[in-house]
Amino acid sequence: xxxxxxxxxxxxxxxxxxxxxxxxxxxxxxxxxxxxxxxxxxxxxxxxxxxxxxxxxxxxxxxxxxxxxxxxxxxxxxxxxxxxxxxxxxxxxxxxxxxxxxxxxxxxxxxxxxxxxxxxxxxxxxxxxxxxxxxxxxxxxxxxxxxxxxxxxxxxxxxxxxxxxxxxxxxxxxxxxxxxxxxxxxxxxxxxxxxxxxxxxxxxxxxxxxxxxxxxxxxxxxxxxxxxxxxxxxxxxxxxxxxxxxxxxxxxxxxxxxxxxxxxxxxxxxxxxxxxxxxxxxxxxxxxxxxxxxxxxxxxxxxxxxxxxxxxxxxxxxxxxxxxxxxxxxxxxxxxxx
Amino acid sequence: xxxxxxxxxxxxxxxxxxxxxxxxxxxxxxxxxxxxxxxxxxxxxxxxxxxxxxxxxxxxxxxxxxxxxxxxxxxxxxxxxxxxxxxxxxxxxxxxxxxxxxxxxxxxxxxxxxxxxxxxxxxxxxxxxxxxxxxxxxxxxxxxxxxxxxxxxxxxxxxxxxxxxxxxxxxxxxxxxxxxxxxxxxxxxxxxxxxxxxxxxxxxxxxxxxxxxxxxxxxxxxxxxxxxxxxxxxxxxxxxxxxxxxxxxxxxxxxxxxxxxxxxxxxxxxxxxxxxxxxxxxxxxxxxxxxxxxxxxxxxxxxxxxxxxxxxxxxxxxxxxxxxxxxxxxxxxxxxxx
Numbered sequence: 001x002x003x004x005x006x007x008x009x010x011x012x013x014x015x016x017x018x019x020x021x022x023x024x025x026x027x028x029x030x031x032x033x034x035x036x037x038x039x040x041x042x043x044x045x046x047x048x049x050x051x052x053x054x055x056x057x058x059x060x061x062x063x064x065x066x067x068x069x070x071x072x073x074x075x076x077x078x079x080x081x082x083x084x085x086x087x088x089x090x091x092x093x094x095x096x097x098x099x100x101x102x103x104x105x106x107x108x109x110x111x112x113x114x115x116x117x118x119x120x121x122x123x124x125x126x127x128x129x130x131x132x133x134x135x136x137x138x139x140x141x142x143x144x145x146x147x148x149x150x151x152x153x154x155x156x157x158x159x160x161x162x163x164x165x166x167x168x169x170x171x172x173x174x175x176x177x178x179x180x181x182x183x184x185x186x187x188x189x190x191x192x193x194x195x196x197x198x199x200x201x202x203x204x205x206x207x208x209x210x211x212x213x214x215x216x217x218x219x220x221x222x223x224x225x226x227x228x229x230x231x232x233x234x235x236x237x238x239x240x241x242x243x244x245x246x247x248x249x250x251x252x253x254x255x256x257x258x259x260x261x262x263x264x265x266x267x268x269x270x271x272x273x274x275x276x277x278x279x280x281x282x283x284x285x286x287x288x289x290x291x292x293x294x295x296x297x298x299x300x301x302x303x304x305x306x307x308x309x310x311x312x313x314x315x316x317x318x319x320x321x322x323x324x325x326x327x328x329x330x331x332x333x334x335x336x337x338x
Numbered sequence: 339x340x341x342x343x344x345x346x347x348x349x350x351x352x353x354x355x356x357x358x359x360x361x362x363x364x365x366x367x368x369x370x371x372x373x374x375x376x377x378x379x380x381x382x383x384x385x386x387x388x389x390x391x392x393x394x395x396x397x398x399x400x401x402x403x404x405x406x407x408x409x410x411x412x413x414x415x416x417x418x419x420x421x422x423x424x425x426x427x428x429x430x431x432x433x434x435x436x437x438x439x440x441x442x443x444x445x446x447x448x449x450x451x452x453x454x455x456x457x458x459x460x461x462x463x464x465x466x467x468x469x470x471x472x473x474x475x476x477x478x479x480x481x482x483x484x485x486x487x488x489x490x491x492x493x494x495x496x497x498x499x500x501x502x503x504x505x506x507x508x509x510x511x512x513x514x515x516x517x518x519x520x521x522x523x524x525x526x527x528x529x530x531x532x533x534x535x536x537x538x539x540x541x542x543x544x545x546x547x548x549x550x551x552x553x554x555x556x557x558x559x560x561x562x563x564x565x566x567x568x569x570x571x572x573x574x575x576x577x578x579x580x581x582x583x584x585x586x587x588x589x590x591x592x593x594x595x596x597x598x599x600x601x602x603x604x605x606x607x608x609x610x611x612x613x614x615x616x617x618x619x620x621x622x623x624x625x626x627x628x629x630x631x632x633x634x635x636x637x638x639x640x641x642x643x644x645x646x647x648x649x650x651x652x653x654x655x656x657x658x659x660x661x662x663x664x665x666x667x668x669x670x671x672x673x674x675x676x
Binding site: 233234235236238239242255256258260263265266267268269301304 | 571572573574576577580593594596598601603604605606607639642
């Protein structure tokens with residue numbers, strides 16, 4: 001970040017994403033098969049299927065989620081200034097979402113809808129290997145559109161960060177396009193997370209065009225980036241990213257991450273987690289740490305380290321909103337900055 | 339490689355290294371402590387200590403070794419044309435070494451010494467975790483000097499590859515310097531492997547100067563390169579290498595390798611070994627695969643893949659000279675070249 005840009009930005013990171021409440025439950029391996037779920041993926045379902053699966057689910061805990069929302073809440077928890085755009089209904093889950101994200105210190109700008117579909121929920125089945133299988137009813141999120149994207153808000157954010165999942169609905173996609181335009185007109189940065197390999201599969205052509213022409217910073221995990229370029233080796237995807245995007249952070253689970261920006265390439269080790277309970281949110285928290293570091297002016301390797309530390313913290317607990325304070329992670333990395 | 343250079347080179351890779359016969363034995367963890375050995379390292383010992391340790395060692399198998407010799411034998415096994423310079427005595431182990439390396443298809447140019455110290459041996463204690471602790475009596479190797487470096491031979495090799503271990507003896511170091519000069523005068527490439535982190539520790543200052551000013555291709559593992567630059571993070575070493583050397587292949591065990599050449603950076607996955615019996619020679623075989631690929635004109639990612647495949651093959655057996663044919667590894671990678 002140039003410091004002149006920084007001075008003009010009122011907030012560090014604005015998120016645009018699906019406002020979702022997660023319902024997290026432990027699940028035996030067998031249940032995944034019985035229910036016919038796509039293991040490890042995020043699958044979109046309708047309300048009826050949501051009710052059916054909920055009835056079969058074990059005791060759950062409700063926790064505000066949504067990939068982008070998780071990242072924004074974590075950036076706030078690490079001391080960054082943030083805002084979030086996402087649609088909820090004025091119902092119980094909608095109030096939970098709004099409460100939680102505001103309690104995390106995020107400016108939640110979107111007014112709840114008085115009618116229309118219910119607040120979105122994601123049924124998360126966590127298998128004994130700490131993998132999550134997600135079934136999402138998008139509900140109120142389907143109404144997110146360009147009119148929700150406040151021009152002044154986008155213009156005031158150093159980075160606008162949105163999730164690929166938005167591409168699953170045409171109006172939300174139009175919202176992304178509008179945000180991209182405002183970003184570019186105002187010299188701000190547009191960041192995208194690819195969300196999941198199945199999402200990449202659904203929107204490969206548009207994502208390729210998007211990362212090539214619109215996106216300033218790309219976040220993707222290994223499976224996503226290999227799916228985007230339809231290659232078998234991580235290194236092939238890396239070469240394509242260096243050509244196409246210029247600036248990206250590619251996460252590889254226990255193998256760490258690779259950060260590229262123009263001619264700079266950093267190979268960052270994963271931070272070994274104290275335990276692995278639930279990998280939900282590892283990518284969201286990596287992006288959070290990275291963007292927190294970036295908007296604080298840290299060097300790219302430190303941004304990657306902070307991302308890794310935040311990811312390690314989140315997989316040691318259930319759910320993707322941290323129970324432990326995250327600020328110390330930022331303080332440690334910032335104090336060691338090179 | 340420029341094809342005009344390639345056409346003028348008679349051999350692909352010339353190795354200069356210690357000519358050592360390995361005596362490999364399984365060892366319980368406790369024995370390492372009892373004998374006061376530096377676990378995981380290569381330690382130089384004298385003849386008396388060699389006899390003492392040999393007496394305490396379990397049943398062993400003799401197999402020709404030496405880091406550079408292992409690489410050269412493997413390059414030959416993968417179809418490359420090779421030669422080796424190294425000193426043995428005309429004794430039983432010396433004849434074993436010469437037989438084995440010639441049987442591998444390597445032109446072994448050095449005449450055995452009629453007198454002086456015995457042929458070098460390395461007592462290799464393989465602990466149950468597949469780690470090796472090496473105790474080396476250098477014997478006849480100490481007499482390797484500039485007079486052993488045949489100018490025409492170096493000038494005829496596309497790459498001259500030598501091991502950092504040579505720096506442990508002044509005459510051998512002078513031999514390296516001579517080889518470097520001949521390489522540069524003839525537009526050939528000089529490649530170095532750092533050998534081990536303790537070796538780097540012994541010669542850090544000279545190695546830094548060497549990699550900066552003389553070496554065209556550097557091979558090092560993670561521990562070695564972090565020791566060279568005295569940094570705590572792999573990424574810091576990577577940045578230093580990109581500044582200092584330009585062209586390097588850095589191995590990271592199960593985390594794969596990173597290949598850099600000027601602005602090119604490749605992050606190459608390890609090939610999962612079918613089993614891990616003995617990690618002896620993993621680095622030697624990686625370098626072998628890489629150099630075989632490079633002198634065959636493969637792209638850098640393919641060179642890294644071939645290195646990984648060769649390393650995976652060798653750690654599934656005891657000792658660093660492959661029992662299985664290695665040529666198919668080259669043929670597979672070469673047929674898939676991009």
